[in-house]
């Protein structure tokens with residue numbers, strides 16, 4: 001019995017597809033990345049994967065007496081041609097495109113619409129105005145990124161002959177076409193009276209180039225993409241399914257990704273999803289901070305699981321704090337964002353004394369890059385001992401303010417603030433993870449068959465600081481770029497990796513500590529407390545302004561937490577809360593380690609001990625498998641009193657610290673800054 005039972009075959013779908021799609025499929029293949037021997041159309045090969053009989057490799061339940069054992073040995077395995085982890089702008093865009101070539105599973109942790117994308121307010125950049133140019137967009141991106149963006153670009157600007165297109169140039173050049181695709185898909189953006197797209201402006205941009213849907217751009221983009229994806233016959237959604245780990249095996253001496261182990265949060269069961277190519281589009285890690293504009297799903301799962309799978313990770317110290325989160329003394333959880341477009345449309349920042357303080361910090365005033373404005377506000381709060389500053393747009397005509405910012409106006413009104421009349425109380429809040437899984441120009445990672453795009457990735461676009469409204473654009477551009485190599489890889493895996501695929505199917509074993517298991521009350525309390533502690537430590541010790549001593553304290557805390565959580569994670573059983581805490585501890589450790597390595601101030605990383613930029617350190621931070629193996633955790637291990645908190649228990653919890661000492665110490669977290677390959 002083939003696992004694909006019940007699905008239409010790829011061939012029948014091909015024949016049912018409009019001829020334009022078929023032509024596109026063939027065109028797409030010809031455009032592949034230059035891998036040898038990939039000239040065949042992909043559809044036949046993808047169909048062949050659907051026909052592989054993985055059940056043949058599972059134990060057969062022959063004797064009635066052993067049936068329950070056999071059942072345990074044959075856990076659910078699902079198979080799709082392409083796996084997509086996450087259903088924000090990056091995942092949905094990619095899914096819609098690879099669905100032309102085979103079956104797609106979109107695995108997503110909450111409702112499909114939950115994620116940062118739906119909360120995006122300001123808009124998406126695109127060079128569409130006659131007075132604007134790709135060069136200007138490139139320049140603004142690199143200036144905001146403190147010249148740490150893809151360094152090849154700098155060579156390119158210096159020498160027009162060096163034509164290799166790199167991340168910044170690629171995104172700025174291809175962006176307008178991707179945004180127009182969204183329009184064709186049905187996204188309704190704000191328009192001028194003549195029907196043209198209205199372009200707004202945000203900090204760091206020298207031109208109007210931001211396409212928007214009033215102040216709810218992300219919600220409109222997510223709506224349009226989701227509607228198309230749900231209607232696509234090749235796409236199957238798995239909502240409330242959390243990816244726990246990637247399935248990685250070796251082929252030809254290189255790690256290959258063959259799928260993911262997934263927790264069905266409602267059914268409380270684990271399933272192995274096999275895929276020929278996998279896209280990681282799981283967003284950022286805002287939840288490692290207490291004040292964040294990110295929703296609850298942004299716990300850095302994708303970065304942590306890719307790191308565990310030996311993917312390279314880069315630039316984690318660059319955490320963007322948005323200057324203007326709505327200050328709400330009673331608020332808990334995520335912080336509501338007041339988009340930068342409010343400043344773009346003339347909003348000014350005032351301290352409690354009513355002074356326009358940005359005049360003392362930067363010539364660009366309120367439209368200086370976000371790191372500059374966030375630090376200025378931070379400084380004002382410390383100087384005056386205030387809890388917030390004011391953002392005032394009440395001098396603009398009322399109808400203009402309410403027309404452009406209806407969502408912000410409504411949310412503020414719930415707190416008794418009329419934004420067309422009153423100033424808005426604001427504080428900085430974590431907003432964006434600039435670092436992530438290191439990717440190339442086609443969204444590829446160093447793990448074959450694993451692609452990444454959107455906020456989970458570090459493509460080189462943002463450098464040390466993301467330019468406003470470049471992130472939705474990044475997701476769109478790299479999702480498109482990852483399609484052809486994904487199809488090419490799918491064909492390669494199908495042709496060459498059947499042994500690994502069979503093994504991945506046969507070895508799925510979700511018993512004991514790999515089984516789904518709810519938290520017991522004691523462990524539930526422990527996890528909740530540690531989660532809050534971690535967030536507080538990160539805010540205090542690795543926030544807007546950093547100091548070496550505080551970073552060291554943060555590192556001591558997060559490494560200990562990482563070890564403790566890992567021990568429980570490996571021994572207790574799988575549930576969302578525990579996996580998230582483990583991922584958050586992993587990502588927090590990566591952020592702190594990268595921050596400690598950078599002994600200068602650049603972009604979003606500001607160190608009070610090294611307040612100047614140092615040209616010698618203008619290179620990305622890179623964390624890779626080779627470095628992990630050299631890292632020594634023994635000082636932390638010695639100080640560990642007990643690994644499992646009293647009363648928590650678990651199937652294999654006896655003396656876990658000894659086991660950890662033996663197994664985990666040789667390869668743990670490590671970081672270095674490495675010169676970028678020029």
Ligand SMILES: Cc1cc2nc3c(=O)[nH]c(=O)nc-3n(C[C@H](O)[C@H](O)[C@H](O)COP(=O)(O)OP(=O)(O)OC[C@H]3O[C@@H](n4cnc5c(N)ncnc54)[C@H](O)[C@@H]3O)c2cc1C
Pocket residue numbers: 085086087088089090091107108109110112113114115116117118119120121122123124125217218241242243244281282283284293294295297298299301302337431432453454455456468469470471472473475
């Ligand atoms: C309030 C706010 C305003 C913003 N405004 C703008 C703006 O105006 N312009 C702009 O360019 N950018 C903006 N951004 C940033 C931008 O929205 C995000 O960077 C972008 O949407 C990220 O898209 P994504 O597809 O990578 O991830 P997301 O949209 O965050 O989607 C991630 C997906 O992965 C899923 N997921 C996570 N972990 C797992 C797991 N373990 N298993 C399965 N699924 C998982 C999530 O459930 C979610 O579906 C804003 C962000 C916020 C929070």
